[in-house]
Amino acid sequence: MNTTIVAGLLLVLLAFAYRAGWSRSASLAPADGGRLHSRPAYHGALVAIWALAPALLILALWAAFSDTASRAWIVSRLPPDVAALQGADLEEAIRRVRQIASGFGVAGETAPYENAAARALAEFDTLTFATAIAAAAGTGALALLAARDRITPRLRARNEVEAVMRLAMIACSVVAILTTAGIVASLLAEAVRFFTFVSPVDFFFGTVWRPGFSTTGHGAGGEYGLLPLLWGTLMVASIAMLVALPIGLMTAIYLSQYASPGTRNTVKPIVEVLAGIPTIVYGFFALVTVGPFLASLGRALGLDIRATSALTAGTVMGIMIIPFISSLSDDIIRQVPKGLRDGSLGLGATQSETIRRVILPAALPGIVGAFLLAVSRAIGETMIVVLAAGNSPFLRFNPGEPVSTVTVTIVNQLTGDTDFASPQSLVAFALGLTLFAMTLVLNVAALYIVRRYREQYE
Amino acid sequence: MTSEQRLALIRAGLSARHARERRFRVYGLAAIAAALGFVAILFGMILARGLPAFTQATLSLDVAFDPAIVKVEDKPQPRQGQSPADHRQELLAWERKVTMLNWNRIVENAVRAAAPDTAADARQVLSIVETNARFQLRDMFVADPSLAGRTVRVKMLASANADNWLKGNIDRALPDAQQQLAAPARALADTLRENGAISFDFARHLFTNTDSRSAPASAGLAGAFVGSLYMMLVVIVLAVPIGVMSAVYLEEFAPKNRFTDLIEVNINNLAAVPSIVFGLLGAAVFINYFRLPLSAPLVGGLVLTLMTLPTIIIATRSALRAVPPSLRQAALGLGASRTQTVFHHVLPVTYPGILTATIIGVAQALGETAPLLLIGMNAFVAQVPATPLDQSTALPVQIYLWQGNENRNFFEARTSAAIIVLIGLMLTLNAIAILLRTRLEKRA
Numbered sequence: 069m070n071t072t073i074v075a076g077l078l079l080v081l082l083a084f085a086y087r088a089g090w091s092r093s094a095s096l097a098p099a100d101g102g103r104l105h106s107r108p109a110y111h112g113a114l115v116a117i118w119a120l121a122p123a124l125l126i127l128a129l130w131a132a133f134s135d136t137a138s139r140a141w142i143v144s145r146l147p148p149d150v151a152a153l154q155g156a157d158l159e160e161a162i163r164r165v166r167q168i169a170s171g172f173g174v175a176g177e178t179a180p181y182e183n184a185a186a187r188a189l190a191e192f193d194t195l196t197f198a199t200a201i202a203a204a205a206g207t208g209a210l211a212l213l214a215a216r217d218r219i220t221p222r223l224r225a226r227n228e229v230e231a232v233m234r235l236a237m238i239a240c241s242v243v244a245i246l247t248t249a250g251i252v253a254s255l256l257a258e259a260v261r262f263f264t265f266v267s268p269v270d271f272f273f274g275t276v277w278r279p280g281f282s283t284t285g286h287g288a289g290g291e292y293g294l295l296p297l298l299w300g301t302l303m304v305a306s307i308a309m310l311v312a313l314p315i316g317l318m319t320a321i322y323l324s325q326y327a328s329p330g331t332r333n334t335v336k337p338i339v340e341v342l343a344g345i346p347t348i349v350y351g352f353f354a355l356v357t358v359g360p361f362l363a364s365l366g367r368a369l370g371l372d373i374r375a376t377s378a379l380t381a382g383t384v385m386g387i388m389i390i391p392f393i394s395s396l397s398d399d400i401i402r403q404v405p406k407g408l409r410d411g412s413l414g415l416g417a418t419q420s421e422t423i424r425r426v427i428l429p430a431a432l433p434g435i436v437g438a439f440l441l442a443v444s445r446a447i448g449e450t451m452i453v454v455l456a457a458g459n460s461p462f463l464r465f466n467p468g469e470p471v472s473t474v475t476v477t478i479v480n481q482l483t484g485d486t487d488f489a490s491p492q493s494l495v496a497f498a499l500g501l502t503l504f505a506m507t508l509v510l511n512v513a514a515l516y517i518v519r520r521y522r523e524q525y526e
Numbered sequence: 527m528t529s530e531q532r533l534a535l536i537r538a539g540l541s542a543r544h545a546r547e548r549r550f551r552v553y554g555l556a557a558i559a560a561a562l563g564f565v566a567i568l569f570g571m572i573l574a575r576g577l578p579a580f581t582q583a584t585l586s587l588d589v590a591f592d593p594a595i596v597k598v599e600d601k602p603q604p605r606q607g608q609s610p611a612d613h614r615q616e617l618l619a620w621e622r623k624v625t626m627l628n629w630n631r632i633v634e635n636a637v638r639a640a641a642p643d644t645a646a647d648a649r650q651v652l653s654i655v656e657t658n659a660r661f662q663l664r665d666m667f668v669a670d671p672s673l674a675g676r677t678v679r680v681k682m683l684a685s686a687n688a689d690n691w692l693k694g695n696i697d698r699a700l701p702d703a704q705q706q707l708a709a710p711a712r713a714l715a716d717t718l719r720e721n722g723a724i725s726f727d728f729a730r731h732l733f734t735n736t737d738s739r740s741a742p743a744s745a746g747l748a749g750a751f752v753g754s755l756y757m758m759l760v761v762i763v764l765a766v767p768i769g770v771m772s773a774v775y776l777e778e779f780a781p782k783n784r785f786t787d788l789i790e791v792n793i794n795n796l797a798a799v800p801s802i803v804f805g806l807l808g809a810a811v812f813i814n815y816f817r818l819p820l821s822a823p824l825v826g827g828l829v830l831t832l833m834t835l836p837t838i839i840i841a842t843r844s845a846l847r848a849v850p851p852s853l854r855q856a857a858l859g860l861g862a863s864r865t866q867t868v869f870h871h872v873l874p875v876t877y878p879g880i881l882t883a884t885i886i887g888v889a890q891a892l893g894e895t896a897p898l899l900l901i902g903m904n905a906f907v908a909q910v911p912a913t914p915l916d917q918s919t920a921l922p923v924q925i926y927l928w929q930g931n932e933n934r935n936f937f938e939a940r941t942s943a944a945i946i947v948l949i950g951l952m953l954t955l956n957a958i959a960i961l962l963r964t965r966l967e968k969r970a
Contacts (some may be wrong), residue, residue, distance in 0.1 A: 172609075172611055174611050226863065230863060233865060234775075234779065237771045237775035237779065240767070240769075240771035240772040240775065242789075243768055243772065243832075243835065244789060244793045244839070245789060247796060247832045247835070248795070251799070251803060251807050254810035255803075255810070314557065315557045315560050315561055316557075316561075318553050318554050318556070318558075319561050321554055322551075322555065323558070326551060326554060338562060338565055339561045339565070342564065342568075344889065344890075344893075345568070345893070345949065346892075346893025346895065346948060347893070348895045348922045349572070349893075349945050349949065350568075352925065352942075352945065353568055353571065356575070356938060357567070357571050387564045387568075390561050418546070418547040420546060420550035420551070421546075421547075423550070441798060447800070448799070448801070448802065450801070450802045450895075451926070454896075475800070475802050475896070478802055478900070479802070479896065479899050479900070482809060482900045483899050483900070483902075483904060496806065497810065500802070503802070504799065504800075504803050507800055508799075511794075511795050511798040514798075515791075515794055
């Protein structure tokens with residue numbers, strides 16, 4: 069109800085202001101005989117901006133303070149013995165008054181003082197709302213009139229409107245910086261709090277991960293060694309790259325060098341479907357299909373492979389990364405100048421010799437960049453490892469055994485009841501910081517290499 | 527060496543080189559076959575497991591609302607001078623009495639009427655009907671108290687265990703101790719299936735019900751779906767304007783200096799930051815600092831917005847870059863300001879590109895799970911969220927929750943069905959994007 073009124077008021081104000089600016093501008097044009105600096109639409113927009121800004125400000129203030137004000141009003145209307153209550157009892161009294169005031173009523177008898185307070189509250193709410201609306205409408209109208217009176221043929225309304233637009237655009241661009249700043253600041257702040265419990269040396273060089281539970285009380289109370297998690301992360305990521313790199317690269321080579329346009333146009337989108345599938349689906353796939361398959365394969369070969377292991381998670385993650393590698397390498401291979409390829413073929417080299425001796429070496433920096441980006445993806449991937457890596461944070465060197473990774477541990481430490489004061493939760497931010505730093509280095513290096521590579525052939 | 531000899535040398539090596547060439551080609555074909563094979567296996571496995579879950583064993587029974595069991599006073603009506611709260615309390619008291627009636631007995635009688643010569647005892651009979659059947663009958667009675675004494679045909683879900691048994695998801699040869707249902711109950715289920723009282727109906731409740739722990743066979747995706755919908759709305763409302771505006775600024779207005787360089791590097795890097803880091807940001811800033819509610823689609827939407835922004839910015843920028851400079855020069859030459867040039871002439875040409883980028887970004891956000899786990903969206907929620915500030919889950923999180931359910935042989939199919947719904951949604955979004963793009967491009 070109130071929202072509708074507010075939205076309606078703003079819309080009416082907007083329409084009136086725009087109309088007022090427009091018609092003033094239109095009426096000025098013939099009187100002067102000359103030309104206006106700006107078109108009527110800009111005058112309208114300018115008046116609308118000036119009229120809406122103060123009205124919005126007042127409504128924002130009202131929205132921010134109305135709850136506190138009505139609460140204070142209720143408390144002041146309650147008899148002293150009720151108002152002196154503390155905590156939940158006071159909240160309950162206030163809630164009852166609000167419910168009676170809303171007309172829904174409360175169960176059971178109502179005390180006379182409650183009814184009185186509710187009546188007073190209803191009046192207060194109506195009054196403050198009416199005041200806020202009236203104030204917003206009034207200032208809006210005044211600002212509208214003032215802005216309208218500014219309109220002269222020489223007013224540079226377009227420039228002013230464009231300045232406002234440019235400010236809005238800059239504000240939008242800054243969101244990206246604020247996000248990065250927010251990530252770095254929040255990770256650093258919480259990680260520093262974590263390091264007051266556990267020394268960074270123990271964290272970064274510890275070989276045992278046994279954080280204990282936050283419910284057993286505060287204090288460190290566990291061992292927070294990063295190395296087992298880091299090892300698990302690297303192992304899963306390496307397996308993923310072992311799967312993805314050959315398949316992705318060969319797919320890209322075949323599609324760009326051998327395949328007919330028809331084959332290319334059918335195969336490429338199908339392979340790229342793999343990139344659009346949510347990671348949770350890959351996780352489920354790993355858990356119910358790939359894991360049991362690898363385990364039975366291991367049994368047949370006499371190897372001990374668990375259903376949830378680094379191998380399972382890595383294989384499926386590799387499948388996920390195939391399209392990433394293949395489309396990036398495809399772009400890069402196609403950027404190699406045609407002259408290199410034609411020259412090599414002209415000298416009698418076979419196609420595969422051209423690819424291996426000429427095209428790949430020329431495209432190598434770009435492919436390395438793509439590889440680094442893919443590694444960064446693999447390191448940061450979460451759902452596949454949560455479901456399929458087995459979550460066992462020990463330093464093990466057999467890929468058939470379950471492992472745990474940095475991302476899995478972040479999820480484990482921060483789901484359920486999170487208490488932001490315990491090291492068990494805070495460690496997630498230290499892990500996040502490590503992860504962010506690793507991916508940042510990989511991304512920046514990859515972007516730098518790819519950019520250098522592009523420049524080389526442009 | 528004469529040219530003859532040189533030729534002979536080359537010819538001698540030729541067959542080996544050609545063999546190498548053929549082998550190389552085979553590697554390429556093998557790689558493509560592997561990639562396509564993975565796509566086929568993935569979809570095949572999900573369809574094979576998920577499609578059966580779209581139909582579910584459903585009992586159609588003649589339920590007699592026996593007046594000897596349904597004994598309760600008349601439903602209270604609002605009286606003159608009674609506050610709505612008081613009336614509601616009276617109504618609740620009456621409903622509590624209705625709930626206390628022996629609805630299980632009515633269910634059991636209905637089943638026995640359909641299979642008179644069963645050997646199953648009361649518990650075994652009830653074990654093949656979903657536990658919420660009694661609430662279903664109660665709700666029917668609450669809505670229409672005149673049902674007392676009448677017999678009506680009611681469709682009730684069979685229990686998850688009965689569904690498993692009838693679909694063959696559990697090995698029929700297993701000994702009794704390993705079966706989920708007792709032997710008489712299994713025989714009863716088979717009898718009912720044979721005489722047509724149990725049929726496999728389309729599982730409508732998968733789309734209309736919310737998650738449920740006590741009645742797993744009736745668990746549905748409605749709550750998760752609405753939660754995802756709210757998040758996508760937040761993403762569209764926030765990410766599209768902010769992303770497009772910032773792309774326009776960076777591409778068309780920004781001077782080339784250290785500051786805009788910084789923004790550039792930033793955006794490129796943000797696009798490659800692991801999604802879970804955005805979840806940490808959400809947990810630290812939105813939940814811990816701003817004290818926004820846990821599990822709320824609004825917070826999820828904000829986190830996903832920050833994640834989607836780089837995608838939209840980068841795609842919009844490349845769309846802007848593809849606009850021929852002659853367009854700008856023509857507009858500027860005719861006296862348009864730079865803002866006018868961009869907003870009246872350049873930006874409209876890029877609408878197909880921006881639209882595609884938006885839909886791709888939204889589809890990506892729709893499938894994201896990890897950051898949502900960190901802001902508490904993995905809570906069990908049995909309601910459809912009414913506002914973006916209510917507790918809720920999301921479709922991918924629901925998949926995560928269901929795959930962890932202990933009734934594995936029932937929930938594996940359920941999870942696959944949910945995955946089919948999610949992927950179906952994403953494919954629809956992408957199809958819409960392609961369709962709109964081709965239509966818009968044709969017009970331009």
